[in-house]
Amino acid sequence: MALIAVRDLRKSFDDEEVLGGVSIDIREGDLVSIIGPSGCGKSTFLRCLNGLEILDSGSITIDGVTLSRTSPDEKPSRALMEATHELRREVGIVFQGFNLFPHKTVLENVMLAPVVVKGESPEKAETEALRLLGKVGLEGYAHRYPVTLSGGQAQRAAIARALAMSPKVMLYDEPTSALDPELVGEVLQVMRDLDAEGMTQVIVTHEMRFAREASDYVVFMDKGEIVEVADGDEMFTSPRNERTRDFLRHLV
Numbered sequence: 001m002a003l004i005a006v007r008d009l010r011k012s013f014d015d016e017e018v019l020g021g022v023s024i025d026i027r028e029g030d031l032v033s034i035i036g037p038s039g040c041g042k043s044t045f046l047r048c049l050n051g052l053e054i055l056d057s058g059s060i061t062i063d064g065v066t067l068s069r070t071s072p073d074e075k076p077s078r079a080l081m082e083a084t085h086e087l088r089r090e091v092g093i094v095f096q097g098f099n100l101f102p103h104k105t106v107l108e109n110v111m112l113a114p115v116v117v118k119g120e121s122p123e124k125a126e127t128e129a130l131r132l133l134g135k136v137g138l139e140g141y142a143h144r145y146p147v148t149l150s151g152g153q154a155q156r157a158a159i160a161r162a163l164a165m166s167p168k169v170m171l172y173d174e175p176t177s178a179l180d181p182e183l184v185g186e187v188l189q190v191m192r193d194l195d196a197e198g199m200t201q202v203i204v205t206h207e208m209r210f211a212r213e214a215s216d217y218v219v220f221m222d223k224g225e226i227v228e229v230a231d232g233d234e235m236f237t238s239p240r241n242e243r244t245r246d247f248l249r250h251l252v
């Protein structure tokens with residue numbers, strides 16, 4: 001059974017169709033990399049998956065919570081808005097720019113959502129936050145402010161903050177693109193560790209080696225569609241689709 005099931009997902013901005021009918025099943029525990037040219041809809045797809053963008057039509061089911069809509073003319077129903085709200089709590093997302101609150105310490109950043117959104121006690125949230133900071137290799141950094149962290153540390157703190165909501169799924173949108181090359185590995189390692197623990201993860205990335213080696217499979221998107229899904233070795237050595245071949249040929 002798929003943990004994430006997407007059926008004929010469509011999304012336009014103004015009159016431009018950005019997702020033209022995306023369908024995919026992602027099993028629990030999978031690590032899936034999404035690759036594809038700039039502007040092909042990768043970020044929009046991730047944002048739809050956790051309800052940051054409201055789909056025009058189609059359906060997204062994650063762990064039994066379904067967002068569905070038949071047409072963009074249909075006013076988003078109350079059920080859709082409630083499901084969106086629920087999904088946002090169950091799906092963590094990490095962006096390219098770390099988006100930590102600058103006037104809060106690392107610990108406060110990680111504790112905030114559990115206390116404010118889930119109503120956890122500060123004591124419980126703090127214990128859990130310290131555990132998560134240890135897990136991403138930031139023990140000793142709890143009382144630092146984000147500005148004093150390296151990009152790799154800030155991104156790991158952002159991952160800990162997302163994990164603090166105990167998400168069923170973690171999404172990452174180019175999490176290492178803003179990092180100096182020597183800091184990329186430490187962030188990717190956190191994803192490998194989470195994979196080993198069985199976390200379901202979807203990552204939009206330009207790190208082709210990571211996509212090839214760490215993912216259960218790789219999804220190639222182009223022009224708002226999923227063009228090809230293959231395991232890493234197959235995608236990078238013998239892609240079946242001409243558009244995939246063309247994209248991979250032009251990678252620097």
Ligand code: ADP
Pocket residue numbers: 013014018036037038039040041042043044045
């Ligand atoms: P990718 O992440 O693959 O680079 P995006 O999903 O960010 O692609 O964007 C796909 C297309 O949708 C682009 O043409 C982009 O300009 C457009 N787009 C994305 N978000 C918006 C928005 N909020 N309003 C209008 N157009 C958008």
Ligand code: MG
Pocket residue numbers: 042043044173
């Ligand atoms: Mg993007």
